[in-house]
Amino acid sequence: MEIDKILHSGDAEDPKSASTSSIPKKGGWITLPFILAMVTGISLAYGGLVSNLIVYLIQEFNVKSISAAKIFNVVNGCVSIFPVAGAIIADSYLGCYSVVWISSLISSLGMLLISLTAAFSKLRPPHCENGSNLCRSPSEFQFAVLYISLALASIGMAGTRFTVGPMGANQFDKPKYQGIFFNWYIFVMYISTAVCSTAIVYIQDNVSWAWGFGICFAGNVIGLVLFLAGSGFYHRIKPHGSPFASLGRVIVAATRKRNLLLSLKSEDYCQDHRNMTFIMPTKFFRFLNRAALKTEGDAELAGSIRKSWRLCTVKEVEDFKSLIKMLPLWSSALLVAVPLVIQLSMVIIQALTMDRHIGAHFKIPAGTMPVFISISTCITIFFLDRLLFPVWEKFTHRPITTLQRVGIGHLLDVLSMAVLALVEAKRLKTVQLHNIEGHDNAVVPMSVFWLVPSLALAGIGEAFHFPGHISFYYQEFPASLKSTSTAVVALSIGIGFYMGNALIDLVRKTTDWLPDNINRGRLDNVYWLITILGGLNFCYFLGCACLYKYQNVENSTDASVNEK
Incomplete structure (x- = not known):
């Protein structure tokens, strides 16, 4: 599969370190259940935290909608930026095994605190009805507990999610088996995300926040226990110094x-x-x-x-020069991340103001909406790998290049934001038609499924540019830095979350497009602004891609590009 070539981050470790002595060799398929248990546990914890975090902050901590979106972006930014620190620590000092279990323990503590804030009313401000002017803000102590729990969970999840993958691949000598491991690794991550975006979010919204977060905490702990239970089977590679x-x-x-x-x-x-x-x-x-x-x-x-x-x-x-040559292309990835992070946060706020009923009795949780991105991405990756790419190669006699994949993803992201802007404009017209703009975030008689086309387009774009980015950096990074090549992609996403927050602040200071009551604002103008920025960034990317010369041409599927 194409994913086999994309996600071989485990190849970054030194294969010569595998034991060939008389000592019984460790690793192999016996480690798979223990490692996938960790992947499942940490994915449940991460998905259960971020999928419905905006709703939790608004409904249980009386945080204003835009402020909740900014906190959501900070948490996701931390989870995406800290993997670089985890990779450095794993390579230089502790090794992957120690970083994984220590990080998982930290995330468990964070999830425990989050569960306690949901279980004990003294850790939250008094509940207030939507639109009420009598809502009390959290106390300093309540904010402190909330922020400490979010910080612990974010740091722990960052250290685990992007380190357990290379560790799992290190258990196998042959690239074929490493590829099979990564297939299961990605599959488990996506399944866990889907479960969190549907079942866990439903429990949080309709049963109890404490039960919802508690299940995620339990999953994190069980995953950690099962991972440690397999300690005697793991092949561990000793740290060989910081590649930086x-x-x-x-x-x-x-x-x-x-x-x-x-x-x-x-x-x-x-x-x-x-x-x-x-x-x-x-x-x-x-x-x-x-x-x-x-x-x-x-x-x-x-x-x-x-x-x-x-x-x-x-x-x-x-090697250092090769990294410098990739910087312009890496910088173009930052403005790809911004539309995605704005979409993830604002779509949930939009969903809270739209009709989410299916039939007379079932109501879709707002935090479930991003699942359409995941579903679209999974379907598209399968379609690309099994149909489109083979057909492309058959008729053109050359594989599609990594930068071509990234460029297509860029364009689809821009189109997704344009569609979202049109949908928001229609939503605001409906607000005016029913004269409900004076009510704080009142529900508009417009189906939430109007948001699905833009989310599906975003998922298709992600299926192109995200694997394309990973493949490009893994292919082009120096051999000594292969283990951190995928962390560079996570870093760009993390910075994108903070750039998204900066953009929100700038828009709020200079315009009236983003009030706390989005029914009175012009969120569609924000989307159009991001669409324009995305279009300019796409032109910038095209210029960088045309000027870039592949470093590892002899080993690259993109060699044909340089033979013209």
Whole structure:
């Protein structure tokens, strides 16, 4: 499957570290149930927390709708940004196993506190009816408990969700088996997300918030216990130092030698001891070449580096340059994340003001709406992998490139926001027609299913650009940084959540489009603004993609692009 090639983040670990001695080898399929138990538990905890968080803050903590959306973005941003820190800690100090169980323990504590806020009324402000002017804000103590629980849950989930995948892949020697593991890994994550967006959200809305969060807490704990129960079976790879240390050494060494003249002889540059040939550093960012320029006292006679913060190998310099070349494309991913995060938060607020009934007795929870993105993404990935991509390759005699996939996803995201803007304009006209704009977030007689087309388009776009981004970075990152290549994608999403908050603040300060009562605002104008920004970003991406030259052409499915 295409997903096999996309998500081999487990290949980043050093395969030479696998034991070949007489000691019985660990790892293999016996570890699969224990690792998938952890994936299930942490996915239930994450989905149960974020799927209905906005509704919980509004209904139980009397937080205004826009403020609730901003808190939601901060939580998701933390879960997406902190995986980079988790990857560094795992590679440098503790290893994947320790990071996974420690992070899961932290997230369990966070979910326990969240469950307590739902169970004990003293940890929440008095309940008030929707639209009432007598609502009391939470006390400082109540806010403190809430924020501490959200912080613990976010940090713990970030450290677990994006570290357990590589650890699972490390249990297998063959890429084929690693691919099978990732199929199950992705499947379990999506199934858990769907369960949270439907069953858990329904329990939270219709039975009890305490029961809903409590089930997620129990899932987190059970997953952790089962994961630890398999400790004796895991193949653990020892930490081999931070992959970012060499990047720092390149900058420091080049700065220290900034006054030296560059040599035109390859033998004057420090070479990788595994490479028997002399290679010249490229002319791109020539300033950095000084980091590999040998001077007296830098290296010993045997060729080993004596002062690593003064002399680097040509390979280390070129690895650093390859990251610089990818920065423009990575920056374009930030404005792809912004529409998605705005959509995730604002759609839930819209759903609260729309008719969510199916029949006379069943009412769709507002927090369930993002499930349409997940469903659309799953269906589209299967369709692309089994039908569209094979047909494309048959008729064009070349596979679709990773950047082509990303570009299609960009365009679909822009289209999704345009459709959402049109739907919101219709909703506001309905508000005016029934003269209910004076009522705080009153329910509009308009079906919530009007939001589904834009959510489906967003899911289709995600099926294109998200795997495309992961595949691109995994393919193009230096071998020493493969383990953190997928974390770069998570980092762009995390920054996108905070950029979304900044955009909300800017809009609220400069316009009247986003009042707490969206029935009085112009949320459609916000969507049109994001549509325009997304269109400009798409043009920027096209320019960056056209100028980019693939680094690992010999191993790339995109090699044909560079052969034109």
